[in-house]
Amino acid sequence: MASDQDLVVETVRDILSAHEPFALTADTAWDAGLWADLAEAGLTGVGLPEEAGGSGGELADAVAVVRTLAAGAGAVPVAEQLLAAGPALLAAGLDLPDPAEPLTLAVAGAVTAEPVDDGDGPGRWQLTGTATDVAWAGVARHVAVLAAAPEGIEGAVLALVDAEGLATSDARNLAGEPRGSLVLGGAPAAGALLTPARTGEVRARFALTRAVQLAAALERVLAWTVQYAGERHQFGRPLGRFQAVQMELAEMAGEVTAVTALTDAAVQALDRGDDVVLAAAAAKVRAGAAVEVVARLAHQVHGAIGFTHEHKLHHLTRRLWSWRDEAGSELTWSQVLGVGLLARGGDDLWPALTRVV
């Protein structure tokens, strides 16, 4: 990252290092202590404007926070709050909850929204149905729910739901992060109707959020693997001296570097205010594809020790295997990208590609 973000990164690293790493267990759904310290330092509001209750700062600062936490396997909903749900609420003209209270985003096509007059003015919606695979369900105090619009209306409704007291199922992703369901029983909530284009932007920002996390975790997995290959000796020399291992590490480096370059470019496009749906789609697809290679080779180089619960490697590889399928898999986003690139016809691929980022 650019040097402007060095201080942010250093602060997050300091806080991370003051906590026991890899906090998730069968009994522990998140790292409440880490969250409390991050919130105390104002880091759970970075990149969100001060006038909306955030801590201010640039998008690049928020990305730096998210990257550092992703690489450190921090078990907190900061990525969802800073890069996905928070900006989505603000873009929809809704209020941001207190950044000290965790906020997440639920893309919930099975939840329907109907306008309701509960005497609390316009912009009130009644949400009914079950939101599945909700990141940090049961942990997040607030949920920005992207629900289906009333029948006959295009687009979606984004509503801010207080999660206190909602029925939650206790499902986890491969890394043990909460991904349960939330049952929405029709309590009125503040919301806004989004056009299909704005709906697409919310989804794309969520995908880009996961791509940013993937990029950071991929970089860290490469760094761990290079380090291990330098330390582990077999046949009287470090693993990294074997050409066969060098080929694997170089392949990993190629993947990681490609993901970082594209993800950085997509973030910059977002910062410029460009339409980033296709850039986010490309970043998510590219990052997801890299996971296959990088996680496989990282485990191969680490050997059996990396396959144990005791070793740290799985804390990131399990996240990689989960994040690549969250916020839309490569299947979803590759088709969005393919269709989007052909929006002006089959002869327009090259101009379309050069417009993406």
Added chain:
Amino acid sequence: MSSPLTLAPAPPSQAAEEVRTQVREFLAEELAAGTFTTHVDTWLSGVDPEFSRKLGRRGWLGMTWPKQYGGHERSAMERYAVTEELLAAGAPVAAHWIADRQSGPNLLRYGTEEQRQEILPRIAAGECYFVIGMSEPDSGSDLASIRTRAARNGDGDWVVNGAKVWTSNAHFSHYGIVLVRTSPADPANRHAGLSQLLVDLSLPGITINPIRILDGGHHFNEVVFEDVVVPGDMLLGEEGAGWHQVTAELAFERSGPERFLSTYPLLAEFARRACDTGDAAQLGALGRLSARLLALRQLSLRIAAALDRGELPDIPAALVKDVGTTFEADVVDEIRRVVEVTPSLDSPDPLGRALAEAQLHAPGYTLRGGTNEILRGIVARGLGLR
């Protein structure tokens, strides 16, 4: 990640976007006029000196060089946009490609004032073509083992004996920059004793024999040197510094968009098919391939920006070439998984023809300019492993 592999993001360049638009308009006019037809891998096989001269007249060759040598003092980012547009259109750029890409910059760096004044303006005009004289029959990836030698005679000229192979387009090119051994091999320092000579390919004693590739095309040659007398002042750079100079040259050779766009015309043809059919699997494949291509563009742009900063990013260039050439070969396989199409150079279906061209050229992508195994070795060095 902080390592020799990472480069800073490229800043946006308005000038690059302006020249991109100009090149795109020019190419649309040329295609409409039928002066060329789109093919795969045209930076190797699309030879059209008249087209090269047209690019020269428009100022799109020697773009980054000083004006005093016929250049245009534009940025590497602008040159990147021009080369990328030419490749995407499958335009016939092979005649001048090597001279513009690496021989010119090499002369600019190491040539004598006389050589620069005489040759560079002709390259920039699209009139003077170069070959790379590195590989030999017994020296492929192990470049330091070359045996072509040059020895000074009594007049101070160089007498060259040996042979170079895979010499693209030697049969119509004017000069070669030839890596030769100028002092005996030293087992303790294999990279010592090598030098680069600027060789006029019309000199007596040079024999050029064609080597045909899989589709029957004649692009490669064997170039044999038998007591070829090269004037003494044609030493390029320093005697004995050939290895260092070659390394610098390879940064230019390896980093450009031709390392991932060789099969782009096939991808473009596939996009037309996917648009017609609306098939979900085809659209998905187009998306997956496009995501890889978009990442490669960003990597290559970062290298162009690094060149503009005066850096010589040889390790990132090796990485981009490894990832890029893997991609351009994969384009073939990804497409044939989702389209029912028979590859044939005689196919009435343009997709079948493009697929055939790309398939028959495919083994070369990950070999030329340094095999991917060699490149990964360089990347491993960048990772601190060797």
